[in-house]
Amino acid sequence: MDHTEAMREILAKRGYSIRQLADKVGVTNVSLGRTIRRENAPLSVIAKYLNALGYQVAFVPSGANLPDGSYLLEEGDEQ
DSSP: OOHHHHHHHHHHHHTOOHHHHHHHHTSOHHHHHHHHHOTTOOHHHHHHHHHHTTOOOOOOOTTOOOOTTOOOOOTTOOO
């Protein structure tokens, strides 16, 4: 799964539209949408958006058990 897919799933799970999240984090919906779709979106920006949705970015060892509701981004999944 890539970060764009994960963000879209999290938005849906949390009941947010891109516009609602944009309002919450203080950016335009166009800017947020572009950032979510960017292949090389800055991790700090993605982390800010995820934090607003109740998620956090964590670095875990390969093969570690992840809690339910986690999203695993695999190398090479970015299009």
